[in-house]
Amino acid sequence: MIIAEQKPIEEILEMLAPHKKILLAGCGACVTVCQAGGEKEVGVLASQIRVARQEAGNPIEIIETTLTRQCEPEFMDEAKDLMNDVEAVLSIACGIGVQLMAQTFYDKPAYPGLNTSFLGFPEEHGVFTERCAACGNCVLHLTGGICPIARCSKSLLNGPCGGSQDGKCEISKDVDCAWQLIYDRLKALGKLENLAEIIPPKKWITSRDGGPRKIVREDLRI
Amino acid sequence: MGFADHLASGEFVKIVEIQPPKGVDLTKFLGHAEAIRGRVNAILVPELETSIMRLSSLAASKVLSEKGFEAIHHTPCGHKNRIALQSELLGAAVLGLETVWVTRGDPPNIGDHPEAKEVFDLDENDLLSAIKRLQEGYDLSGNDLKGTPSFTVGASFSAGVTGHVLDLELLEIEKKIRLGVDFFITTPVFDLNQFARVMEKVRPFKVPVFVSVMILKSVGMARYINKHIDGVMVPDDIIQRMMKEPDKQKASIDITASLIKGFERLCEGVCIVPIGWEDRVPQVLDACGY
Known part of the structure; x- marks a missing residue:
């Protein structure tokens, strides 16, 4: 929400x-x-x-x-x-x-x-965290259901970076390293081989970078 | 004689835009510059114009400067954040590139890397503020600089606008002057009468205006401009002149030269925009008698 x-x-x-x-x-x-x-x-x-x-x-x-x-x-x-x-x-x-x-x-x-x-959810009562950047090109199937765009401070698609320490991000000890979370989840799913893939540069054109977005669903139009 | 001296001299300033190469072979780039050596006051080197990936304006301007040309380094806002822009400006200063031209820049989705992330962290007024602050010895965050750069600063304005849009543009011009702009380079103009009306309103600001003159290659190009480029209009008489002339290249050069001669009485200089016809620029200069 x-x-x-x-x-x-x-x-x-x-x-x-x-x-x-x-x-x-x-x-x-x-x-x-x-x-x-x-x-x-x-x-x-x-x-x-x-x-x-x-x-x-x-x-x-x-x-x-x-x-x-x-x-x-x-x-x-x-x-x-x-x-x-x-x-x-x-x-x-x-x-x-x-x-x-x-x-x-x-x-x-x-x-x-x-x-x-x-865009996020209440992690606990009174604590809300970001989960989605509405980038228009979802990669959650590759990253264990954890969004690197919204949750990695560098939005890295090939993480983690050298700023990952003890599961936390270099920007703050209060911020989880998204790529640590991705690693942990992929390990739990038995999908660590996903990390061997090099994800190509993101197509930001589906995000705000392509200008204001609009979806026209002809099947819904009256 | 540096660019600032040309500004002060009151002479009609001639600038030519030369695109840096897509690659590292400078042969053509330098060839175009050599062909007009001594005949123009400065060469404007666009940075990532229309978001096409090319050699940077900084590097290409430095090469020109080393060869004895007066280069205008272009710093648009689209692809770098405030940290990178300020750093680049410091770089320009230590490389001796003290004339900079600031524009808003183009979004990546119109260029050849449409999937790139756009930046636009600062708009051009913010960037002009940053340049002003750098020249006062501190950065946008208020940190002191070790050594203060000095720039001659240019900005752009849309010369093809009319009515209330022109009034808004005049407000923008005034803001930019408050932010330290030393000269303006306009968007391309083909209509002398319309530009004369714009200059009546801009002239009281007493800041040099260099009008962009695009070399019109064909009737098709004129129609494309009229259909697709907002704020630029090629008048019918120019299109008719181009249609009637059997030698299209001659017509192109004659039209460009007659526009430039017309602009001599309206503003302080021109910026010739060859759009791939850099090798015709000497002929344009010949036709102008420069």
């Missing part, structure tokens, strides 16, 4: 400074699960903003809502009536949700309340 975290409150207050009445919109999908932008976070953040603005002598009215999902146009209708009454929307969805809000309600500013961080 998409992992995000809330922007510093000071940054949010600065964005909202010109406004007296806004919609604060959460999202019921990924950011609810990672507890950055769900219904509960909408309530907490709305209170924080109200208090800060009250203390600054510049009160703000905030309408609270949480859409089923902000990443699909059909759910934008849930915010349609509410948007009529406000000057702007503070979206605490991922960047996709903020952009869909901006696109749908074109004449009103949409501000991001979160920083969209990465």
Whole structure:
């Protein structure tokens, strides 16, 4: 899922400074699960903003809502009536949700309340780690189900490098060496011969390097 | 007389772009340079233009410099991050390449290694900031340098734009001047009247502008440009002139020369872009009377 975290409150207050009445919109999908932008976070953040603005002598009215999902146009209708009454929307969805809000309600500013961080999962309660770089050319079948693009700090396809020490990456003792993990998993699977292969240079054109991406599925088009 | 002196002299500056080779055989590259020795003020050596892998601008510029040519080293942003770009600029300075031309650069997917990872860590304004800071004695992270480089810095602007896009371009030009740009080299221009209107707005900035003049090889090339190259337009009268002339090469050289002579009254110099016709550049210079 998409992992995000809330922007510093000071940054949010600065964005909202010109406004007296806004919609604060959460999202019921990924950011609810990672507890950055769900219904509960909408309530907490709305209170924080109200208090800060009250203390600054510049009160703000905030309408609270949480859409089923902000990443699909059909759910934008849930915010349609509410948007009529406000000057702007503070979206605490991922960047996709903020952009869909901006696109749908074109004449009103949409501000991001979160920083969209990465694609990953909660490793333990309160700890989220990256697992996928959405590079568009999956190699997990070669690397024991562990992604070297997202998890190796150099995105090496032929690792490990000399920076691998005691299973950790040279960038930080808190970061596992992806290629140590790949080695361990391939060993467990009896597939260590995979490491004898030289993986050729990656085709980054399927990643962001080929420009903004788009998939057209003719079989799904109406 | 270095390039900075040419800028200050007020003479009409002549620059010629020569592509470095794809490989290490410099025979043709140096041959093209020798053919115009003493007739132009500088040779611009593009770096990985259109993301085609070639010999680096740094190496090719250094070779030219050693042979007594004034070289303009090109530093685009597309394929190197801020660490590599700053390092390359320090390298250019110690190699005596003090004239640098900064551009945004091209994405790899238009070149001959379309699967390469693109960089674009800095845009050209960021890179101009980096050059400014290097010249002040520290890097982008604020670390002190041992020895401070000095550059004459060029940037580019799109001369083919009109209306509100031109207004945005003027804002960009102003920003670049604030960041220390000493001269501009434009995108290719074929329309004197349109360029005259652009220069009316750019001239008050009082920064030398060198207009790019592409050698038009054929009617087909003109039509290709009009169809596919945003911001560059070959006017109908040039296409008609090319169509009517039985000797296409002569027409090509005459058209290029007449454009250059026309630009003499509009800006501070030209940059001739031969697009594979480097061996015709002496004829263009002859036709111009240079």
